[in-house]
Amino acid sequence: MLVFAASDKGGTGRSVTSCNVVYRSALAGSNVCYLDFDFGSPTAGSIFQITDAARGVRKGGLHSYLLDTNVAPTGEAKRIDVWSRSARASLRQRPPGSGKLMLFPGDEDGGEFGPDKEALRRCVHLFQALDEEFDMCLIDLSAGRSYATQLVLEATADPALRGVTARWLVFHRWTRQHIPAAGGLVYGPNGILEVGVDAGHDRERLRAAIKFVRTAVVDPDSVELSGLRPAQVAWLRDCDEDLRNLAATWQVGRSAVIGTVPLDPVLQWREQLISDDDVVARDIANSSTVEAFGELSRRLAVDDDWIGA
Amino acid sequence: MVLVLGEVQTTALRHSGGIPQGFAEAALALTAGERVRVSERPISYAVSPRTYTGVDCTIEARSGAKVRGVGTLMGRASLTGGRVLQCSVVARLEPVPGGHRRAWSHYLARLGVVETLGRTDIPGTAAAHLSADRSVSTMGMGAFCGGLVGRIQKSPVLDQQLPLRVRRTVLRWAAVVNEDAEDPKVLFTVREDGLREIKLELAAPGAIDGLLDLFEDLALHDWLLTALLSVIEQSRIGVEQPAQSVVRLRPAVDHLLHLWMPAARLDEFGQSAWKALESRPGLTRQWDASVKRIRDQMAMAAALVDRQPERAQLFR
Numbered sequence: 001m002l003v004f005a006a007s008d009k010g011g012t013g014r015s016v017t018s019c020n021v022v023y024r025s026a027l028a029g030s031n032v033c034y035l036d037f038d039f040g041s042p043t044a045g046s047i048f049q050i051t052d053a054a055r056g057v058r059k060g061g062l063h064s065y066l067l068d069t070n071v072a073p074t075g076e077a078k079r080i081d082v083w084s085r086s087a088r089a090s091l092r093q094r095p096p097g098s099g100k101l102m103l104f105p106g107d108e109d110g111g112e113f114g115p116d117k118e119a120l121r122r123c124v125h126l127f128q129a130l131d132e133e134f135d136m137c138l139i140d141l142s143a144g145r146s147y148a149t150q151l152v153l154e155a156t157a158d159p160a161l162r163g164v165t166a167r168w169l170v171f172h173r174w175t176r177q178h179i180p181a182a183g184g185l186v187y188g189p190n191g192i193l194e195v196g197v198d199a200g201h202d203r204e205r206l207r208a209a210i211k212f213v214r215t216a217v218v219d220p221d222s223v224e225l226s227g228l229r230p231a232q233v234a235w236l237r238d239c240d241e242d243l244r245n246l247a248a249t250w251q252v253g254r255s256a257v258i259g260t261v262p263l264d265p266v267l268q269w270r271e272q273l274i275s276d277d278d279v280v281a282r283d284i285a286n287s288s289t290v291e292a293f294g295e296l297s298r299r300l301a302v303d304d305d306w307i308g309a
Numbered sequence: 310m311v312l313v314l315g316e317v318q319t320t321a322l323r324h325s326g327g328i329p330q331g332f333a334e335a336a337l338a339l340t341a342g343e344r345v346r347v348s349e350r351p352i353s354y355a356v357s358p359r360t361y362t363g364v365d366c367t368i369e370a371r372s373g374a375k376v377r378g379v380g381t382l383m384g385r386a387s388l389t390g391g392r393v394l395q396c397s398v399v400a401r402l403e404p405v406p407g408g409h410r411r412a413w414s415h416y417l418a419r420l421g422v423v424e425t426l427g428r429t430d431i432p433g434t435a436a437a438h439l440s441a442d443r444s445v446s447t448m449g450m451g452a453f454c455g456g457l458v459g460r461i462q463k464s465p466v467l468d469q470q471l472p473l474r475v476r477r478t479v480l481r482w483a484a485v486v487n488e489d490a491e492d493p494k495v496l497f498t499v500r501e502d503g504l505r506e507i508k509l510e511l512a513a514p515g516a517i518d519g520l521l522d523l524f525e526d527l528a529l530h531d532w533l534l535t536a537l538l539s540v541i542e543q544s545r546i547g548v549e550q551p552a553q554s555v556v557r558l559r560p561a562v563d564h565l566l567h568l569w570m571p572a573a574r575l576d577e578f579g580q581s582a583w584k585a586l587e588s589r590p591g592l593t594r595q596w597d598a599s600v601k602r603i604r605d606q607m608a609m610a611a612a613l614v615d616r617q618p619e620r621a622q623l624f625r
């Protein structure tokens with residue numbers, strides 16, 4: 001299965017959430033990989049705490065795999081085994097029964113690019129080969145309408161990938177600006193659906209394969225807010241109600257949502273993986289955050305949640 | 310000295326079960342009008358017609374010395390047991406004096422040969438081919454080989470259901486023909502990054518087909534062992550209940566166990582090379598031990614199946 005992570009705006013929590021979701025899947029025993037297709041700012045290395053790839057690698061990352069003009073020597077894209085290469089001690093103890101957790105980093109000196117037939121061909125080959133190996137490949141795209149998004153829409157429309165399930169997660173914050181932006185990225189002009197249909201996808205099937213993820217959400221009823229005055233809570237509830245109505249008008253409402261990640265103090269402070277240890281032993285992260293990541297990782301694989309896709 | 314370089318990629322065919330011979334022929338028809346060769350014994354096997362691609366590139370020796378190479382790479386694909394797909398690429402390097410490229414007709418008359426224009430460091434080129442990072446490959450052999458895999462995997466006759474998930478294996482090989490060499494010497498290594506490399510030294514060149522058969526057979530069995538070990542790892546023996554582990558071991562029983570037949574289709578030369586490899590690293594020894602482990606798990610699960618809790622696990 002291929003999972004594409006997209007967002008209209010930058011800084012939505014797309015990368016952090018995605019990294020944590022693949023981490024949860026690996027812990028549950030799936031073989032998973034994370035492809036950093038955010039060519040302008042590949043940051044997944046820092047979330048997984050890979051010391052020498054924090055901002056991408058110097059040579060052989062995904063950007064050069066797709067675009068190196070020296071066609072002849074191209075072999076494979078560089079991969080980094082997170083279990084053995086992370087600087088975080090708790091990650092280096094791979095639990096028994098866990099699956100592979102592999103990072104395909106971007107390049108330090110990457111950058112966005114335009115339509116390219118050869119890049120498309122290589123992209124198809126990459127997805128085909130990785131699907132042979134991994135239960136789930138998560139592809140982190142750059143924010144907004146990038147060529148990377150068009151590229152993967154064209155790649156997944158290629159007959160070579162006809163047997164491969166492809167699903168989309170569109171991340172947005174739970175705010176008045178982010179909700180219309182997320183809807184626009186999917187349904188609007190030059191949005192995922194329009195570009196996808198141009199690339200050869202069936203509109204309804206593609207639409208059913210796109211779901212939304214709300215990030216850094218403040219729940220008015222949560223225990224963290226128990227210190228608020230009743231008037232403040234009432235006001236927060238109103239805002240939340242307002243946002244829910246807004247989401248419904250933009251077709252980003254409940255039935256289109258696959259996950260909601262609460263605002264987490266650790267993530268607010270730093271982009272990182274949240275281990276069980278952070279919740280249980282150190283008591284710094286919220287268990288509801290980890291549960292949300294786990295739930296998202298499970299629902300990604302539940303076909304009934306993606307009917308029609 | 311003559312140098313023959315090659316690469317073999319091995320993977321599971323994108324099809325839910327073994328495919329019938331007719332499908333295999335359709336999937337492997339790489340060259341229009343040329344026949345796919347098939348045989349049923351001792352194991353079902355089909356091999357594509359040869360296909361070629363032209364190259365004009367820089368070939369680097371380990372020392373960093375560069376030479377221009379012009380000619381053609383030869384590729385072929387094969388399918389064993391209707392399940393395991395292998396694509397091979399090979400080229401014989403022939404140093405020629407003078408630094409000028411000839412007309413293409415010249416190279417087309419010598420398919421599968423790449424002429425190196427000028428002084429060529431043969432052992433150094435072999436070493437560079439074998440030790441190169443996975444992201445690069447001599448003369449673009451890896452890209453050509455991977456392209457063939459991709460082409461066959463998307464064939465419309467395949468149902469696109471993978472029987473099991475394993476990483477494609479890449480085996481790079483170099484055969485140095487050295488008249489002074491005594492007995493053929495073969496060295497098989499699995500690198501830390503997973504790449505397999507084989508260095509073969511022999512006195513007489515023999516037919517290219519014999520070499521290809523040997524290296525493909527080695528790559529096939531190395532892949533089978535790799536796939537088996539990966540299924541065993543994922544079966545979570547000792548973590549799960551035996552009945553659950555057995556369910557996870559099933560792909561090995563369905564798709565792998567019956568394919569182990571080392572050197573079954575090889576000539577005398579290939580058989581002797583296999584024999585040398587069996588003493589070290591001893592692929593068959595590890596295979597047998599792994600198969601025994603699977604059978605033990607199955608026996609234990611069967612013995613426990615009459616106990617209620619186990620039964621519930623198995624049939625839930």
Ligand SMILES: Nc1ncnc2c1ncn2[C@@H]1O[C@H](COP(=O)(O)OP(=O)(O)OP(=O)(O)O)[C@@H](O)[C@H]1O
Pocket residue numbers: 007009010011012013014015016017038041142143215216217261262263264265266267268269270271272
């Ligand atoms: N659930 C959350 N609670 C609090 N903060 C969060 C949460 N999720 C993400 N963040 C924080 O938001 C910031 C942006 O996250 P991240 O880098 O993942 O976003 P992004 O969408 O990938 O951004 P970009 O478009 O720049 O790649 C980070 O500082 C991150 O730690």
Ligand SMILES: [Mg+2]
Pocket residue numbers: 014015016038043
């Ligand atoms: Mg990001």
